[in-house]
Amino acid sequence: MEELILKNKNIKIAIASGKGGTGKTLLSTSLFSVLKNNYDNVCLVDCDAEEPNSGIFLNKELISTDIVTQRVPVIDTDKCTYCGKCHDYCSYNAIFILPPYKIIRVINELCHGCGACTVACEFGALTEIDYEQGTVSEYKIKDTQSRFVESRMKVGVMSPVDVIKAGLKKGGDKGIVIYDAPPGTSCPFIHTVTKVDFVVLITEPTPFGLSDLKQSVETLKTMDKNYGVVINRAGLGNDDVYAYLKENNIPLLIEIPFDREIANHYSKAEIASEYMPDFSDKLNNMFEKIIKEHGNSSN
């Protein structure tokens, strides 16, 4: 009966951390693996568009790849009078203009696609074309109904945000959706967690882990998000992270021990929870607790 209730719920969970290399992908792929065995409609979205690598762990078949684009201006130099108004309207230094030399150029990498320059031009010299930002690929996980979505940014593009947003959209709202978030607390992270029901922050019990965990917590507080913490490499470092969690009443969800076996599996692109039943059980319990407290009924 209880299982039935869980199966009818929708939830979006982000796996995030301020510090890089704390185990976001380890946790995301392991949790995804456990959930796809226990539930029907599970989707993992790799939002770390600058360096997506969750896909390496998965046995998958490509369904489709979409190209994510942004509008950028092109300038018709026959119509351009070099008045400089488009340059003045641009907040991102994306239009380079030297009127005396009759030089005008768009720097696509700096353009945010806001369209202000095309509004500014009174001579019809600016039109817009599509500029590739990256790709979003959707995969089916073999022998399951579960899906994997990967956001991948094109090298040289200024911000991964558009590609991440396209990936979130492809992940959808139905069933269980897990986001492998990009590291840090800037725009890519913010966009990833904006619509989630719960954020799992993963950290390690070191001064670096604690310092960056605090930043993540402060950010999530301003966003009014529910969150809990997973401590990876437990047994390493010191107790300061534990003291911080206690002082601030932040739930400690699970601890993942500092264990060579995990590192061995990871280094071979094997999903740790598939080889370690204890870890798998811990993840399942953690998920059931999260969905009971934070999941939305699909009714």
Next chain:
Amino acid sequence: MKVAITSTGDNLESKIDPRFGRCAFFVIYDTETKSTEFLLNPNKNASNGAGPASVQMVADKGAKKIVSGEFGMKIKSMLDGLEIQMIVIKDHQKTVKSIIDMLK
């Protein structure tokens, strides 16, 4: 000919600013009249595009050479197109005055 030098301060004793786009000041030195002009760089704290904006500023002043510590990726092709020469100074302790002496 005019030469732009990136400077950390507003006088000749200031050290060279090793960053081009985000330097504190540009010194425009005219090799013919021997005059110098110090310009505060408004792009110092630009969130992005400081390099191209600084190229625009320096090119607008008519500089044909730029002396700095390093140049970013985005601007190299621009400077080639404008036929502005980049001169990289490895010793960041050099003063603006000593660079001007080398140009004389």
